[in-house]
Amino acid sequence: MKAFVTGGAGFIGSHLTDSLIEMGADVHVIDNLSSGEQGFLNPSATLHQIDITDPTIIELIADHKPDYIFHLAAQADVKQSTAFPSEDLKTNLTGTVNLLEGCRKSPVKKFVFASTSAVYGNNPSKKLTEQSPVKPISFYGSSKAAAEMYIKLYSEFFSIPYSILRYGNVYGPRQTAKGEGGVIAVFLEKLMKNERLKVNGDGRQTRDFIYVQDIVDANIAASLHKGNDTFHISTGATTSILELIDLLKELHPSPIEYDHSEDRIGDIKHSCLTNTKAKKILKWKPAHSIMEGLSKTYTSR
């Protein structure tokens, strides 16, 4: 089985690459190493150091004829998307269209796309379903929502099988605090340096934190699922930033101190995705509680 993993040198993509290689797959990684690291890359994977916005990627897919494409490469930084919307759009939409063009030339068994809860924006509903209105409040969320629509149309016009996975807030080993690194990576880096944490706003904002290996398992389950569909890959549970600090206190031997700062533009107040559909159809469920995942992440530092 041959798999292409875009963004395979990044946080989530490198874990997915590891699991696919463990399963015996021939894994080709497409990554321009803009935020990914060569050191994360599994030595058994073949790296194509190319930008997904480069149209030569279409021929690369046609030449290699992968069975599966897991598309995770993206500009995933909300702040960057506000500062440079056209760059964000180019990577997240033109890059996705290039890969879909590749699939037109060389049909795949599944195109699995990494989407995000950011497509919903600030929805007051306590638990979002896959049917909730898509109403992003950042250019990042907008580019991902647009990419989803292109994937669906390519599928309709050119019979490309797809799974769109909208992730909650992913955390785990190898996540860096660079750029828009998730809050857990940012906090852990500060704790390792004995620095005070910075809590945006009042800290009562909530997130649906999901451990990276659970995301990997969902990608693999989605690749094997017959049919085109969109799934939440999440825990369906929420943790506030202040609760997260309390959990970290159980792992960290020294006292944890923090300050509050302003709310950030484009930040979502509450985010919780129901995962009932993925559980039922993909026969997948998250295997890690927040404490188990946090503990694995903490000890990997």
Ligand code: NAD
């Ligand atoms: P990451 O930044 O660690 O990984 C992205 C990878 O893509 C990096 O290796 C980077 O070098 C590569 N890349 C970026 N632009 C590229 C380009 N133009 N051409 C080729 N390679 C390029 O991010 P991540 O957290 O691992 O996220 C992976 C995917 O999951 C992204 O699509 C992101 O939008 C999505 N996602 C992540 C989260 C999260 O909490 N981390 C939540 C929801 C969705």
